[in-house]
Amino acid sequence: MRPQVTTRARSPKRRQFIANAAAAAVLASAAAPGPAFAQQPVAKGYDIMDPLTAFNAARKGEIILVDIRTPQEWAETGIGEGAIALDMRAPDFVRSLVTLRKTYEDKPIAMICRTGNRSGYVVQTLAAQGFPGLVDVSEGMAGGPNGKGWLARALPVYPGTPDEIAPRLDAVMNPS
Secondary structure, three states: OOOOOOOOOOOHHHHHHHHHHHHHHHHOOOOOOOOOOOOEEEOOOEEEEOHHHHHHHHHOOOOEEEEOOOHHHHHHHOEEOOEEEOOOOOOOHHHHHHHHHHHOOOOOEEEEOOOOHHHHHHHHHHHHOOOOOEEEEOOOOOOEOOEOHHHHOOOOEEOOOHHHHHHHHHHHHOOO
């Protein structure tokens, strides 16, 4: 009897994300400014920044800081002050990033997650598809192998509730 060979099916969410990333690359503008404040330029088409630098840059309006975690995570720890909340699992996530890129052509889009794993994946995937002007806040909110993170640095947060998230998101996505 021949042994049955099985393969692990690819995650439809990951496949959809990659497809969306490819679409975003087509829609995104071609030119990407190189931020002067990036700490560690990476040859792969994106930069890396620590949480303190990201906080200061967001406060000065030099970057758009996006927290890509889940609503449950936002509720548990709050969201970094200066960041907007966009759940990376949402169907319109990449469309929202494209809108941000078109609205803020000259500002890098920095992404943060819990430990830096998801933000690294998203930034690498989008950069590989040609999406310009990306920054990975690689330590994340809780810290991890890349550093101690936003919370351990005692950087300010705001409540991750829908009432707090909605107006901040609206102000950035629909500037007057």
